[in-house]
Structure formats: C-alpha cells, structure tokens
Amino acid sequence: MRRSLPEKGIHFKVLERELMAARADDLPWDRGTFYTYWPDPGDNTALVAKEAMALMGQQRVISRKGNPSALRIERDVQDMVLGIFQAPDGAACTLTAGGTESNYLAVLAAREWARAARPGLGRPNIILGRASHPSFDKAGHALDVEIVRIDEGPDGRLDPAKVAATIDGRTIMLVGNAPSFPLGRIDALDQFAALAARHNLWFHVDACVGGFLIPFLRRAGIKGQAVDFTVPGVRSISADLHKYGLTPTGLSTLTVRDARDQDHHRFVFTDWPAGEYATPSFAGSRNASTIAAAWAVMRNLGLAGYVAKAKAVAAQAEALARGIEQIPGLRLLNESEAGILVYTSDELDVPAIGDGMTERGFPSRWLKGPIAIHLMISPNGDLETVATYLDVLAEVTQAVRAGTVKRRTEKQVYA
Ligand SMILES: Cc1ncc(COP(=O)(O)O)c(C=O)c1O
Numbered sequence: 001m002r003r004s005l006p007e008k009g010i011h012f013k014v015l016e017r018e019l020m021a022a023r024a025d026d027l028p029w030d031r032g033t034f035y036t037y038w039p040d041p042g043d044n045t046a047l048v049a050k051e052a053m054a055l056m057g058q059q060r061v062i063s064r065k066g067n068p069s070a071l072r073i074e075r076d077v078q079d080m081v082l083g084i085f086q087a088p089d090g091a092a093c094t095l096t097a098g099g100t101e102s103n104y105l106a107v108l109a110a111r112e113w114a115r116a117a118r119p120g121l122g123r124p125n126i127i128l129g130r131a132s133h134p135s136f137d138k139a140g141h142a143l144d145v146e147i148v149r150i151d152e153g154p155d156g157r158l159d160p161a162k163v164a165a166t167i168d169g170r171t172i173m174l175v176g177n178a179p180s181f182p183l184g185r186i187d188a189l190d191q192f193a194a195l196a197a198r199h200n201l202w203f204h205v206d207a208c209v210g211g212f213l214i215p216f217l218r219r220a221g222i223k224g225q226a227v228d229f230t231v232p233g234v235r236s237i238s239a240d241l242h243k244y245g246l247t248p249t250g251l252s253t254l255t256v257r258d259a260r261d262q263d264h265h266r267f268v269f270t271d272w273p274a275g276e277y278a279t280p281s282f283a284g285s286r287n288a289s290t291i292a293a294a295w296a297v298m299r300n301l302g303l304a305g306y307v308a309k310a311k312a313v314a315a316q317a318e319a320l321a322r323g324i325e326q327i328p329g330l331r332l333l334n335e336s337e338a339g340i341l342v343y344t345s346d347e348l349d350v351p352a353i354g355d356g357m358t359e360r361g362f363p364s365r366w367l368k369g370p371i372a373i374h375l376m377i378s379p380n381g382d383l384e385t386v387a388t389y390l391d392v393l394a395e396v397t398q399a400v401r402a403g404t405v406k407r408r409t410e411k412q413v414y415a
Pocket of ligand 1: 057097098099100101103133135179180181206207208209252
C-alpha cells in the first residue's frame, strides 16, 4: 500500500518507535558476525560519529561564504587522508559520497586527460580484474569508456603479463585492487604502476575496502605491500572512509598525486546568473554531517586507535583461517590480506553451508564464481565470536555432508 503524507503531524516519539521496529528485519552487521558491507566501528566510535552528525547535520558544504565551518572540517579530513596515503606536496583529495563516486571520478579524470593528450583516440578502454567493483562499469556506461575485464589468477590477483598483453591503442587506464571486495587480495601495485608508466597510462588503485586498513596494518608491523603514494606511478587512489575508516555511510575519497589531475574531474560552469559553479565531485550541495562524523572519528581514534582496530581485524582473520583449515572438506581460497577472508569446498555444496550458517545466527554471503563463502571482518569482533563461528561451521559442514542441511538460495544478489 502506498503511504500518504499524514493529515496531521506525528509525534517524534511515535516515529522513533516505528523506525526501530523497521530495523528489526535487518541482518545484524554490528555483532562481529562477519556479515558486513561496512565494518562495525564499535559502540564508542559509533557514538562519536552520531554526536558529530547531530551537531553538523543542518550545515551544508557548498558555499565559501555561507558555510566556512563545513569547508574547514572538510579541509581537515582531506589533510588527514593525504597524510595517511603519504601523498607528496601538490597532491589533492576530493571527498565523495561513496566508492562508486570516487571510482567514477577517477575514470572521468583519466578520460578527460587522455582526450586532451591523445587526439583521435577513439573510444577509450580501461583494464581491470573480473573481481573489480561494478562501479567501473557504471562509470564506463555513463562516460562511454569500454571496460575490459581479465580473470584473476588462482592467487586472486591480476597477472601483470596478462594485463600487458591486453593493452591496445585505446587503453587509457589500468586499475589495481587493494583489495577486491570478492577475493580480498591486493594486486601487485608496483608492477602495474611500472607497466602503466611504460605505456603512458593512468594507474588507479581502488582501495575502497583496504585504504583505511592497510596503512594501519603496516603500522602495526603486519607485513604487506604499501598502498599509498610511496609506490611510484600510482596516480590516484579511491578509499572509503565509510568502510575501514569506520565512519558512517556516505563518505569516500579520491586522492590524486598531482592536484592538476583534479581539474580533469572538476566541473566548471561560468555562464550562470547566480555565479560561477565549480565542483570537483558529482554532487552539488552536500550535507556536512558525514564529513563531521569522519572529522570526529578520525581525531578521536587517532593513529593509535586505528592501529589497535587493524590489529583486531588481523587477529580474527588469522584465527579464522587456521580454524577453517582444520575443518574437513573446507579450503581457504587464499590468506586474508585486508579484512576479507574467503573459503570454499571442493566436495560440499557451498551455498548450503552459507544458508546453514545464516540459519544458525551467522548471516553468510557466498560468491558465485568462484563459489565460496565471503567474510568481512569487523574490528569490533573478537576471538570468542571467532571460536563460536568455527564450532558452528564444523557442525554445519557435517550436516551438509550428511544431507540434513541444504541450500535455500539459488541466486546471489549483492545490490
Ligand atoms: C573495491 C570496492 N570498490 C568500490 C566500491 C563501491 O563503494 P560504495 O558502495 O561505497 O559506492 C566497493 C563497495 O563495496 C568496493 O568493495
């Protein structure tokens, strides 16, 4: 039934109850149970974000004259992001509404750069892995850029030789994942950056998932490759504050090594009666609340807070991996590198395992190719939950083998 505007206003206390009731069917993303699209920041961090959002929720980010406070906090967030990615002087960061918009802007910038630098280019293409996010296809669709996808190798990473063999006269950009959402693996960024440099291509790193985790894992002494501008040839990095940055949904970043590249994704219109209109992102006016939340969360956690959260993610990933290896019939697809762990079975029905886990309180997402169970680890989880998860998983695996648990879902849908 279509709901109409109420004749008379309803007291907020009533609406509050309705909102809470509406949430009842949502899957639990905040109980450390590994079913998340956005990691659970933990109660204290969530509270900091909520309070900051309430303070700035009526402020807008649009006009230098009208909203200097919002622009000031935006500048602070951008500066902190530039620091996290070790961006050199002259770099620039744009705040966006999400990873999709960040990747869109990267594709737009590469296209505009290539159009200017390579007259007669024709319809450009960009090369990326099959596990790369569909936001690139969305951008390609809107911007008339062909998306060329290549299968990752068994280690979940793109093979530089395969990518090199795919580059043609219309290629403008290579994309590396840090990590890809489905497979959770980080591509060999230094090799792709060098390859891109040899062919005069734009090299973009999609670090929407790992951008605000990997630098802190490294600070915690957990080995792994750099995902920042210390890698020569990385031209742009997209990274979501609303994932492992642990800030509320609606905030991502696109950072370019050279601020002049920002001009390639800035839209400027000067011939308007109200005055010049120039924005570096897709949105026009924006609400300051998510930026304020990020400003407060980042400064409240500080480096030490993010490092502690990264350690918690790594400890759970390690315990899960070692436990899954012990369960007959299950196989880790790869070691976890940045918050995502994927496992499969060569003999059992994987969706049935996922559905069995869901029924027992561990909502599970499975991948459709390779067929596998996908876990995203929250810093707010703990080793006790991991131990329970592993016990339940052992029981479900046996039940699937015995035929007493069967799959209920046939089609996997992300969004
Ligand atoms: C690797 C990667 N890039 C981009 C995105 C898009 O992010 P958003 O959903 O914030 O638009 C996602 C989302 O999960 C992602 O995993």
